[in-house]
Amino acid sequence: MEILSALGHGFAVALQPINLMACFFGVFIGTLVGVLPGIGPVSAMALLLPVTLSGSPEAGIIMMAGIYYGSMYGGSTTSILVNIPGEAASVITCLDGHQMAKNGRAGPALGIAAIGSFVAGTFAIVALMLVAPWLAKFAIAFGPPEYFSLMVLGLTVLAFLTQGSMAKSLLMACVGVTLGLVGIDQITAAPRLTFDRLELLDGVGLIPVVMGLFGVAEILANIERSVQREVVSARIGSLWPTLQDWAYSKWAIARGTILGFFLGILPGGGAVISSFASYALERRLSKRPEMFGKGAIEGVAGPEAANNSAAGGAFIPLLTLGIPPNVVMALLLGAFIIHGIQPGPLLITQNPGIFWGIVASMYIGNIMLLILNFPLIGMWVQVLKVPYKLLFPLILMFCIVGVFSSGSAVFDVFVMTVFGLIGYLMRKFGYEPAPLVLAFVLGPMVENNLRKSLILSQGDFSVFIERPISLACLIVAAAMILAPLLPVLRAKREAVALDQE
Amino acid sequence: MLRNAQLWGGLFWLAFGLFIAFQGYELGLGQAREPGSGFAIFWLGLMMAAFATSIVFSAIKNGSEDIASLWRDTRWPKVLLIIVMLLVFGFLFETIGFVICSLVLLLVLMRVVDPVPWPTALLVSFGATFGMWYCLNKLLMIQLPNGWLSPWLG
Structure with missing residues (x-):
């Protein structure tokens, strides 16, 4: 009853015209960036972060959240029609979605993706609503050692699940934490790694770093190769799946929804991992595994449900613990901090309007997305036909303007350019940017909690192993770091990485 | 060997890690009961150097692509x-x-x-x-x- 009353309050917030507009704008932009290859939710959120400054915190955060779960819907469209994923979580949808499109079944593929996304998105919101308040009460007991260990675990899980060498991923996490420590030390007020540059006293900006590593680097990588996109030109036809399609898809959606939600909650997990895991699960359980890769509708339904459910689940660690489980949530954390709000165990009690407003807006946003993705599918197909050579100069321009307007400093444009080059070289040499960005956001929190723990324990490092939650997190983190040394676990990890490729 | 892309990548990060560790040391490590401004930076630098070293060894042991091949047939x-x-x-x-x-x-x-x-x-x-x-x-x-x-x- 208490939850329903709180949800009612949330709807009162979310249905205010400005918040409703913010929600629509967010899911619309989310669908657009999901549809467009070359720009993902991370770049779009970084770009629009400064815009949230001019409105209320509720409107800004509702918009940012809308971009994220909206992009999960939109990503499937490009995967199915062009065989190029709009964003990383839809990579796996290419396999069967595009095959269905080539077989003249683009309509049911798009339809089941939208329906699966809607079901999973709605489930994730209900689960978020039920789990978050309970977890927040539990998290109040967390002290600095628990927070430190949990963040170490999050970074390790992300490094473990990132494709390629684990040493490279952990190295990137260390670089990210170090980058996050640039600027004035919060405890001693000493400038650190600023090299006498006044611009660095406040630290390196999140927006220029993210825009460089994801926006500019992506453009440079795309420009390097001349890629021709071929949109399936046949008529899309009816979007409604047949009874046979439903029979194949219903359990795939159910399994993808539950799997995605739990993988979304895990620190370091998220939409990408969950879609791959769901695909592997469906292929294993299917009575017709030979159809996978040739147009099996359950190969579209399961992963699409999983990535949308994970997008909802990912809000839980951020809203209840204040720890972003992935890069997108790290940006959302940035939006909270810009508005002077600290997400964490006290968010629900101290800012119920924001928490329940976000939850309610997600219900509304999901319905908006269903409308945007069902009747308006033709419009997104037209968007897909815009050639990349027209698109990339505009994306680059948006990056510059977004970065400049975030701090009114040309220095940030240089930072973005440098990180664009670094991101491009990182891709070339096989280093992943995601652990770097997540660690960059978590860096100051990691250090702060480490120092607080040591000060409180009088320099006794055993404080991290004397507390059960902290100990459990560190054991799991250590196991993951050591996993590549064990042949069985290394093979498992490489299989995941291979699947991702 | 000298054209090994991963070797050069690893060596770059090794130098970077050692530089960061030195910067941390310069800032002051403090004591465990009262860590200084450079405490975390110093250890992060050393961890970077350790991971980079493993990349260098792996590149020497297993070999890797030619550095020029990374840009072959690209614009x-x-x-x-x-x-x-x-x-x-x-x-x-x-x-x-x-x-x-x-x-x-x-x-x-x-x-x-x-x-x-x-x-x-x-x-x-x-x-x-x-x-x-x-x-x-x-x-x-x-x-x-x-x-x-x-x-x-x-």
Whole structure:
């Protein structure tokens, strides 16, 4: 009853015209960036972060959240029609979605993706609503050692699940934490790694770093190769799946929804991992595994449900613990901090309007997305036909303007350019940017909690192993770091990485 | 061996890690009961050096692709051009102003990097530049440098 009353309050917030507009704008932009290859939710959120400054915190955060779960819907469209994923979580949808499109079944593929996304998105919101308040009460007991260990675990899980060498991923996490420590030390007020540059006293900006590593680097990588996109030109036809399609898809959606939600909650997990895991699960359980890769509708339904459910689940660690489980949530954390709000165990009690407003807006946003993705599918197909050579100069321009307007400093444009080059070289040499960005956001929190723990324990490092939650997190983190040394676990990890490729 | 891409990558990060560790040491490590400003930075530097060392050893043991092969059959001069354009944009942005810089940047990108017909390039460049300027300056009240066009743009 208490939850329903709180949800009612949330709807009162979310249905205010400005918040409703913010929600629509967010899911619309989310669908657009999901549809467009070359720009993902991370770049779009970084770009629009400064815009949230001019409105209320509720409107800004509702918009940012809308971009994220909206992009999960939109990503499937490009995967199915062009065989190029709009964003990383839809990579796996290419396999069967595009095959269905080539077989003249683009309509049911798009339809089941939208329906699966809607079901999973709605489930994730209900689960978020039920789990978050309970977890927040539990998290109040967390002290600095628990927070430190949990963040170490999050970074390790992300490094473990990132494709390629684990040493490279952990190295990137260390670089990210170090980058996050640039600027004035919060405890001693000493400038650190600023090299006498006044611009660095406040630290390196999140927006220029993210825009460089994801926006500019992506453009440079795309420009390097001349890629021709071929949109399936046949008529899309009816979007409604047949009874046979439903029979194949219903359990795939159910399994993808539950799997995605739990993988979304895990620190370091998220939409990408969950879609791959769901695909592997469906292929294993299917009575017709030979159809996978040739147009099996359950190969579209399961992963699409999983990535949308994970997008909802990912809000839980951020809203209840204040720890972003992935890069997108790290940006959302940035939006909270810009508005002077600290997400964490006290968010629900101290800012119920924001928490329940976000939850309610997600219900509304999901319905908006269903409308945007069902009747308006033709419009997104037209968007897909815009050639990349027209698109990339505009994306680059948006990056510059977004970065400049975030701090009114040309220095940030240089930072973005440098990180664009670094991101491009990182891709070339096989280093992943995601652990770097997540660690960059978590860096100051990691250090702060480490120092607080040591000060409180009088320099006794055993404080991290004397507390059960902290100990459990560190054991799991250590196991993951050591996993590549064990042949069985290394093979498992490489299989995941291979699947991702 | 000397063309091993992963070896060079690892050596770069090894040097970077050691540099960071040195910077942390310079800042002061403090004591465990009261860690100094450089405590975390020093240990992060050492961890970076350790991971980089493992990358270097792996590159020596297993070998890796030739560094030149990373850019073989690619349009790398276009990548370089974009980087140079962004740097030039940054240097001239405040002096010349948003409108002129953006117009030139968009036109160069659309005519030189991946050419589109002149009419399309002009239409998109002018439309996007003035559209963005209007949205930011007039609607969102975000000040962009007007530079040489200050007398006309206000």
